[in-house]
Each structure stands twice: as structure tokens, then as C-alpha cells.
Amino acid sequence: MLDVVAAALFPLRCPGCGRPAEPVCADCAQTMARPAAAAPPRGVDAWCAPFSYEGVARELVARVKYRHARAATPWLAAAMVTTLEEHGLGDVDVVTWPPTTPARRRRRGFDHSEVLAGEVARRIHRPAAAVLVRRGGDAQTGRPAALRRRGGPQFVATASPARVLLVDDVTTTGATLSAAAVALRLRGARWVGAVTAARTPSLR
Ligand SMILES: [Zn+2]
Secondary structure (H helix, E strand, C coil): CHHHHHHHHCCCECCCCCCECCCCCHHHHHCCCCCCCCCCCCCCCEEECCEECCHHHHHHHHHHCCHHHCCHHHHHHHHHHHHHHHHCCCCCCEEECCCCCHHHHHHHCCCHHHHHHHHHHHHHCCCECCCEEEECCCCCCCCCHHHHHHCCCEEEECCCCCEEEEEEEEECCCHHHHHHHHHHHHCCCCEEEEEEEEECCCCC
């Protein structure tokens, strides 16, 4: 039943123009804007993202969360790696991700951030490792920005090498990346970079 619903929600069509294409047609890919420059959130040394979180990019990021439209994941990962290389941020010891909530992982059957991190790690020839554990905090989506800033998720790092790259699908307030970076630093990380598929302007 869920398979049928997912297939109906996300047929193999370009989210920009509706023509058959997976995950996005070349014309609409050209329209995807870069995010505005912004200082990284607290605890993060440098960050980058290939796309502004709007329009087609927003649709593609949504697809990463659903099994049946997974072509978006390698496509976005490839764009993330290109941006990483442009910014010179790929020289890291390990790639990791802020884990989603256990409830969401159970519901979807996988952690979309973990899958995205694995795709990025493979492309930059670095290991991906689960070193962050979520402690309390609610899922970010659907909560007002003010609430997100006050009571974002908290993480504990079980280990951390010196240079870590955080991977996530999207960042809005930067609160999740910041919380993850702080946890990694408490475990000994000396440099924390972050790459997301999309980014909205900082709300500070
Ligand atoms: Zn299109």
C-alpha cells in the first residue's frame, strides 16, 4: 500500500516541468540556484551546499526521504561533491551525519541522511561512520523557526577523529549542524566541515 502511494506521489518525472526525467531534466537542473553566502553555524568551521532550498531543489530533497524516488540521492550527492571540491573541503578523516529520530527511521525503514552521507563518502574516497547519537530533541520539520532555535536536537559523539565532514539533506536554521559539530568537538574533533544538498539563508 505504501509502495503504491509513494509511486503515485513521485512518478519518474522531472519535478520542475513534469516531463519524463529521473530525477530532474537538464533544463530544470540549470534553473537551480546556489544558496546565498552565509557564515557557518556555531561549531562548524566551513560549510557549503550546491543548491538554494527552493523550487526544484526542494522537491529533490523531499525525494531523498522516500525509497521509491532514490535516484535523487546519488544525483544530489554528486552535486554536493562538486561543491565540496570547489570549496576545498573534502580532505577529512571521516564522513558522518546527524541521525534522524528513531521514530522517523522506523517509519521510513532507513535514515536518509545516512544514505546521503554514504553516497558522498564513496565519491570522495573517505570512510562513512555513525559516530553521532541523538539525545532527546524533536524532529526539526514542522516546528516554528523560533522553537527550532531554542530547543533543537542534541547529539553525543561516540568517537571523533580530527577532521570530520557532516552531511545532511538540508539546513534551515543550522541548529542541527551546530549541535552535531559541538558534540564532535567535545569528543576531540579539531575541524568540522558540513555539506548539505540545499540551504536556506541563516535566520540569525
Ligand atoms: Zn524539467
